[in-house]
Amino acid sequence: MVSFTVNGRRVETQADPAMPLLYLLRDDLALNGAKYGCGVGQCGSCAVLVDGRSTFSCLLPVAALEGREVVTLEGLGAGDKPGAVQAAFIAEQAAQCGYCIPGMIIAVEGLLRQTPSPGEPEIRAALEPHLCRCGTHARILRAALRVTTPPAGAAEPGR
Structure with missing residues (x-):
């Protein structure tokens, strides 16, 4: 079990520890702001903030998230109130x-x-x-x- 925060909400997952964060966000948490572009960290379309730093989520395994804070595009604002x-x-x-x-x-x-x-x-x-x-x-x-x-x-x- 890995526990971390996404957009201020505590998440606990039993996902495969080797799974990239991008897949967890899009497939399990329905947070689709981060996009799948290249899958090898060369385009940046999958970027999210991890502990306040821009990070390519296609390269970050779920196992590396324990206790960390993730902010996605959705966590920065909304259509009617953008950041x-x-x-x-x-x-x-x-x-x-x-x-x-x-x-x-x-x-x-x-x-x-x-x-x-x-x-x-x-x-x-x-x-x-x-x-x-x-x-x-x-x-x-x-x-x-x-x-x-x-x-x-x-x-x-x-x-």
């Missing part, structure tokens, strides 16, 4: 097909949890392992900058 990063992506119309966007949002959220006021180089580094096949990189970067850059005259980012 700050989600709202920035909506405002910048960052999605085309949208398949990579959950992982991109998680990457920016994880960066903000580790570095409250990152600059463009840190944002680019956080997004670097994430692939977007549609080519909306400029919009994605603008969305990340929107949420991480303080408005003129403000002291803190717009979180």
Whole structure:
């Protein structure tokens, strides 16, 4: 039995300890924000936060989750009340097909949890392992900058 928290809710599972977290989230917990892209940690569409850090869920076995905190895209906000990063992506119309966007949002959220006021180089580094096949990189970067850059005259980012 492995016990951990997902989006603030305690989860106990007897799933195969070698099963990737991605499958547990999608198949057993009906949390479909994280997407199956490549299955080998090279695209980022499966990213979730684990203890506040962006992590590729296709590579993380259930056995490694004991006592940890997992936050998925669903845990950041909802359609009628998106989180700050989600709202920035909506405002910048960052999605085309949208398949990579959950992982991109998680990457920016994880960066903000580790570095409250990152600059463009840190944002680019956080997004670097994430692939977007549609080519909306400029919009994605603008969305990340929107949420991480303080408005003129403000002291803190717009979180």
